[in-house]
Amino acid sequence: MTPVAPESGRATAKVAWIDLTTAHIGETSVDLATGEEVVAGEGVAVGRGVAGGGTTPFFPGGAGLALSVFLRCTHNGSALPDPLGPANPLVFAAGPLAGTPIPATSRMVICARSPQTGLWGESNLGGFAPADLRQAGYLGLVVTGRAEQPSLVEVRPEGVSVRACPELWGLDTYETYDRFTGKGSGEAGVGAGGNRPPSVLAIGPAGENLVPFAAVVHNRRHVAGRTGMGAVMGSKNLKAVVVWSGGGRAATVDHGALLVLRRRLLPRIEDHIPLQAIRSFGTSVNFDAAIYLGTIPVQNWRRGAWDEGLERLGAGAYQARLGDGRATCFGCPVSCKREVRVAEGPFALSGPGPEFETVAALGSLLMIDDVAAVAKANDLCNRLGLDTISTGGVVAAAIEAVERGLLGSGARRGPVGDGAAGCEDFGWSRLTWGDPGPVLELIHRIARRRGTAGRMLGGGVRHLVEQLGPGAEDLAIHVKGLAVPMHDPRASHGQALAYAISTRGACHRSHLNQNLESGLSFYPEVGLEGPVDEKSSVGKGAMTVKSEDLSMILGSSAIVCLLGGFAYSVTDLVDSLTAATGRRWTADDVMAEGRRIWLAKRALNYLMGARKADDRLPRRFTEALKEGPAAGYRPDMATMLEEYYRLRELDESGRPSPNALAMTGLPDLARELAEVSRVPAVSQT
Amino acid sequence: MAVFRDAAQLYECIGGFFRRAQVDPNLRSKVAAAKIKVRFAYSEPEATITVNAKDPTSGAGFDVIEGPSPEPVDVYMTMKADVAHRFWLGKVNLIAAINRGEMKVRGPIQGIIRLLPLLNPAFEMYRNHIKELGYEDLM
Numbered sequence: 167m168t169p170v171a172p173e174s175g176r177a178t179a180k181v182a183w184i185d186l187t188t189a190h191i192g193e194t195s196v197d198l199a200t201g202e203e204v205v206a207g208e209g210v211a212v213g214r215g216v217a218g219g220g221t222t223p224f225f226p227g228g229a230g231l232a233l234s235v236f237l238r239c240t241h242n243g244s245a246l247p248d249p250l251g252p253a254n255p256l257v258f259a260a261g262p263l264a265g266t267p268i269p270a271t272s273r274m275v276i277c278a279r280s281p282q283t284g285l286w287g288e289s290n291l292g293g294f295a296p297a298d299l300r301q302a303g304y305l306g307l308v309v310t311g312r313a314e315q316p317s318l319v320e321v322r323p324e325g326v327s328v329r330a331c332p333e334l335w336g337l338d339t340y341e342t343y344d345r346f347t348g349k350g351s352g353e354a355g356v357g358a359g360g361n362r363p364p365s366v367l368a369i370g371p372a373g374e375n376l377v378p379f380a381a382v383v384h385n386r387r388h389v390a391g392r393t394g395m396g397a398v399m400g401s402k403n404l405k406a407v408v409v410w411s412g413g414g415r416a417a418t419v420d421h422g423a424l425l426v427l428r429r430r431l432l433p434r435i436e437d438h439i440p441l442q443a444i445r446s447f448g449t450s451v452n453f454d455a456a457i458y459l460g461t462i463p464v465q466n467w468r469r470g471a472w473d474e475g476l477e478r479l480g481a482g483a484y485q486a487r488l489g490d491g492r493a494t495c496f497g498c499p500v501s502c503k504r505e506v507r508v509a510e511g512p513f514a515l516s517g518p519g520p521e522f523e524t525v526a527a528l529g530s531l532l533m534i535d536d537v538a539a540v541a542k543a544n545d546l547c548n549r550l551g552l553d554t555i556s557t558g559g560v561v562a563a564a565i566e567a568v569e570r571g572l573l574g575s576g577a578r579r580g581p582v583g584d585g586a587a588g589c590e591d592f593g594w595s596r597l598t599w600g601d602p603g604p605v606l607e608l609i610h611r612i613a614r615r616r617g618t619a620g621r622m623l624g625g626g627v628r629h630l631v632e633q634l635g636p637g638a639e640d641l642a643i644h645v646k647g648l649a650v651p652m653h654d655p656r657a658s659h660g661q662a663l664a665y666a667i668s669t670r671g672a673c674h675r676s677h678l679n680q681n682l683e684s685g686l687s688f689y690p691e692v693g694l695e696g697p698v699d700e701k702s703s704v705g706k707g708a709m710t711v712k713s714e715d716l717s718m719i720l721g722s723s724a725i726v727c728l729l730g731g732f733a734y735s736v737t738d739l740v741d742s743l744t745a746a747t748g749r750r751w752t753a754d755d756v757m758a759e760g761r762r763i764w765l766a767k768r769a770l771n772y773l774m775g776a777r778k779a780d781d782r783l784p785r786r787f788t789e790a791l792k793e794g795p796a797a798g799y800r801p802d803m804a805t806m807l808e809e810y811y812r813l814r815e816l817d818e819s820g821r822p823s824p825n826a827l828a829m830t831g832l833p834d835l836a837r838e839l840a841e842v843s844r845v846p847a848v849s850q851t
Numbered sequence: 852m853a854v855f856r857d858a859a860q861l862y863e864c865i866g867g868f869f870r871r872a873q874v875d876p877n878l879r880s881k882v883a884a885a886k887i888k889v890r891f892a893y894s895e896p897e898a899t900i901t902v903n904a905k906d907p908t909s910g911a912g913f914d915v916i917e918g919p920s921p922e923p924v925d926v927y928m929t930m931k932a933d934v935a936h937r938f939w940l941g942k943v944n945l946i947a948a949i950n951r952g953e954m955k956v957r958g959p960i961q962g963i964i965r966l967l968p969l970l971n972p973a974f975e976m977y978r979n980h981i982k983e984l985g986y987e988d989l990m
């Protein structure tokens with residue numbers, strides 16, 4: 167059966183509820199205009215309405231849908247779930263625009279309580295799976311329980327099924343993908359409708375070994391890296407989700423209007439200068455832009471300049487040394503993905519190339535200036551299923567710890583000093599800035615948590631610093647356990663604030679400050695206009711409130727790719743949502759619903775233990791760099807946080823005001839927060 | 852009031868700065884490596900400077916041509932002279948200026964992108980150049 171928009175002017179999409187413990191699968195159907203269930207599925211075991219209790223459902227798609235589901239599953243009298251326990255609901259939620267003609271919208275989020283932070287976990291990826299999911303008739307999948315054997319979920323227009331796949335356990339993500347597509351078939355079938363190979367969302371050894379920053383890797387090249395959703399899959403014995411679209415059309419209310427909107431958007435994307443650059447060079451062009459802006463991290467964020475090394479990692483060097491073709495996501499003309507090839511030598515490979523974040527995390531952050539070595543490290547992380555940002559972050563901390571005598575045979579103290587058992591199984595003294603060999607070896611150990619090195623680094627940077635003990639505090643370059651993305655906040659003060667208060671730890675996606683401060687996009691319809699002085703802290707609290715509220719819909723729920731979306735206005739978003747869902751959206755509606763989603767995430771994090779003391783930047787970022795474009799600048803965190811807290815109506819402990827929650831249709835959360843007397847806070851080293 | 856009183860002063864400041872870059876070993880080799888011909892058309896005051904790193908005739912790695920030129924170029928950039936001046940002082944975000952239409956670009960962006968990492972050292976050179984000309988009041 168091909169799902170199409172119904173004549174009634176209402177569009178619905180299914181949500182599959184999969185309990186891996188019992189192998190029971192139920193289905194509900196969600197109205198894209200309201201988020202309400204229109205068909206309550208037989209046998210759905212949890213919940214009291216989509217969001218539970220008196221809570222109105224959130225935006226129907228992406229993080230909004232995931233929040234509705236999470237509240238339904240976890241606020242039915244049970245305790246908040248252990249991140250790696252069977253009760254933690256793992257939600258795959260596409261945006262309602264995925265699979266429609268609107269370009270740069272084949273996006274989805276994967277959400278659960280995060281094993282990396284202990285808080286709301288959310289990871290965002292593009293590719294083909296979001297479009298395929300929508301075209302198969304589904305908006306989301308909810309996975310609970312734990313399968314007895316390694317299993318996979320298969321999604322087809324006819325329905326969802328679960329089957330055991332012990333033969334896949336232990337394979338890397340590329341090998342897993344190849345099992346469903348035939349080696350080398352890749353995404354060659356793009357645009358071929360029913361002949362398109364299935365989309366595969368797989369974990370590798372890192373997810374199987376419950377590395378808290380394990381990623382979910384889709385069709386080799388699209389990665390949901392942040393907050394450890396791969397480990398949540400591993401905890402459920404879920405090796406992969408495989409989606410066949412069936413070649414249908416995503417259900418929307420007005421497909422014709424969406425086609426008109428596509429024609430409006432394509433020339434704007436075509437003419438957009440930064441997007442032309444990204445089309446020419448891939449996201450690695452952001453590296454050159456970041457050199458200019460002064461946001462590139464060097465040597466674990468200690469340096470603000472490294473001219474000779476950065477040049478060897480820039481877009482020109484990347485293209486000359488590695489370039490072997492382009493790739494894209496469903497329906498997107500930008501084609502920001504790169505194929506790379508290194509013909510011979512220790513870094514020989516052929517396949518998807520590193521994105522900007524990875525070139526920095528596994529390159530400049532570690533002072534590795536051979537872009538081929540970076541590509542190899544990226545290839546390993548993708549195969550093994552590791553978040554490259556977190557991997558780079560923990561390896562950088564380890565190198566610095568070795569350099570300072572905090573780690574290795576010469577360590578003054580701690581669990582790995584003084585010849586402690588097992589500490590020599592890696593040979594820490596080999597770990598130095600700029601040497602890729604030991605880094606590649608460490609990546610293998612981290613993914614398998616092998617030996618002392620694998621166990622220490624495999625817990626992430628917060629875990630490593632806790633193990634190292636006193637004297638290592640300034641190596642903790644994370645917020646709430648999430649390693650910092652590759653944009654130095656000393657050169658971008660709105661980014662600094664956003665890192666500190668983001669709903670998932672240090673995050674560059676849950677707000678639009680990066681776009682605003684780098685000048686890539688502005689949103690005058692909601693008061694986000696340029697120019698913005700990126701190295702000033704004045705007014706950044708107010709800017710961040712608005713940019714988060716907008717991003718909760720634009721980047722997390724609708725979901726528009728934040729790269730392809732450079733060319734989008736809020737009006738484009740509103741018009742697209744109206745045509746797709748049947749609800750007449752306005753810019754005010756977007757901001758109000760974004761605020762509501764933000765409040766719900768903040769409230770959940772409070773219930774999970776996050777407090778005001780956790781809303782802070784790593785110490786290193788409070789000290790000015792001595793060189794480079796950001797030299798001498800430091801974000802004024804006290805002023806920005808004060809403004810932000812006041813505008814968000816957060817109390818002295820960081821709790822959202824019960825009144826704000828109740829006014830935005832979240833009475834259940836308001837009640838729960840009011841009852842919290844003392845919940846142990848997440849501690850940040 | 853515009854920063855530059857006339858085209859002659861613009862050529863002295865911005866043109867002179869480009870000529871200074873011709874003799875800086877680091878900037879010269881990198882601009883030359885971009886192999887691109889870019890024309891900057893300024894308004895208020897009207898002026899044109901062409902930087903030719905594609906087929907230069909001088910031995911400096913790239914040519915700097917002041918005034919109108921009939922030769923075709925790869926990239927054509929238009930902006931107010933004030934914007935150009937503030938840009939070279941490091942006070943204008945290039946990406947934002949392009950997005951906001953303060954700088955307009957025609958032609959393939961690739962060559963320009965390759966010059967991005969050079970900008971920060973160039974800013975310092977421009978500031979020094981303006982100071983040495985005795986135009987501190989323009990800073």
